[in-house]
């Protein structure tokens with residue numbers, strides 16, 4: 001070792017201090033270099049990490065926006081028409097079919113309120129214009145995979161056998177098949193059961209008017225609520241006993257009572273098995289079965305069914321606010337004495353002119369709306385939802401103005417009115 005130092009001393013001319021100095025400077029430089037390199041590496045790494053974090057954040061924001069948009073769509077439905085595929089078509093009973101509809105875009109389905117309906121825009125062969133019709137959702141809103149509607153073929157009225165049968169209902173029965181695509185508007189309607197309440201309810205259904213009632217009863221059953229429900233369903237016989245499995249399943253809930261009433265049971269049907277009561281759904285039957293009149297009543301059926309029950313319930317002392325009803329269309333709606341009309345019998349007596357048909361008629365404040373009024377005069381105005389939603393009954397106003405019984409869901413075109421929910425303000429001339 002000694003000799004090595006001596007040799008280095010000899011080589012450096014004995015200047016050991018200088019050599020050590022160079023050595024230390026070299027070591028220090030290396031260390032500084034290493035530190036600078038590691039700092040640069042760390043900075044580069046941190047920069048990359050920040051870039052990745054920013055990208056991740058942007059992705060998260062995009063995903064959150066997408067989820068928010070999806071949630072909005074789920075909550076609010078959709079605008080205009082959306083394509084649905086008919087996943088299943090089942091015969092429920094004579095001339096009544098259920099259609100199970102899944103969205104063609106496979107995105108989620110917004111929930112609906114039991115009692116609400118869908119609006120369809122149908123391309124019916126032989127028709128130059130689309131046919132718009134509404135059909136109530138007949139299944140529980142807890143079902144999230146598909147919507148179900150149940151549609152009865154509408155024959156020509158008994159007193160007018162010569163007129164053509166129902167267009168849309170016939171199209172559904174004869175033409176619409178599994179795999180077909182249909183244009184459908186989001187669920188809507190003001191006739192629905194408030195599931196946040198727990199008041200006892202009595203559901204009165206005549207014929208295909210069962211659809212919204214069944215949705216309400218199933219909604220209560222599937223929510224696990226103990227709410228007291230009575231469901232009275234009237235039809236002629238087993239041939240018209242639709243949605244039987246659903247009705248039977250409801251009987252398993254001890255808070256839900258189901259009464260199926262056949263007006264003409266026939267020999268083959270067994271009371272206690274096929275049906276519960278022989279006769280129509282009447283207020284006398286309700287008085288016999290219900291412990292009191294202290295219920296919220298919901299009804300849907302043809303005009304005669306609803307008028308008789310409405311009058312009977314009022315006579316029994318049921319307050320108007322506790323009677324709710326849905327009319328399925330011009331052939332079935334009952335005017336003048338229905339609760340909605342009672343609430344709107346104000347306004348001036350005036351003159352309504354239907355310019356195209358050359359009719360001039362006195363408007364009486366007891367009329368419900370211009371659509372029903374026109375139909376009573378024998379005019380044929382197309383209609384869909386009868387609730388100011390689909391716009392089909394829109395007619396141009398040539399002079400005068402109208403009042404709306406309820407706010408239209410979508411504003412009518414300028415200079416037009418939605419006849420199903422409006423009444424004249426004074427003398428009126430319509431382009432119909």
Ligand SMILES: Cc1cc2nc3c(=O)[nH]c(=O)nc-3n(C[C@H](O)[C@H](O)[C@H](O)COP(=O)(O)OP(=O)(O)OC[C@H]3O[C@@H](n4cnc5c(N)ncnc54)[C@H](O)[C@@H]3O)c2cc1C
Nearest residue numbers: 134135136151152156163164165166167168169211328329
């Ligand atoms: C909110 C709502 C919910 C509904 N839910 C359901 C449901 O769940 N299930 C269901 O089955 N229905 C439901 N409807 C009824 C449905 O919308 C249709 O009104 C029904 O299917 C009849 O339509 P259509 O096109 O078959 O008959 P349309 O073609 O509108 O004909 C109706 C009637 O008029 C007759 N007619 C045709 N031409 C004339 C003429 N020149 N003069 C006189 N009469 C004539 C037809 O023979 C038929 O009897 C609902 C209606 C509304 C408003």
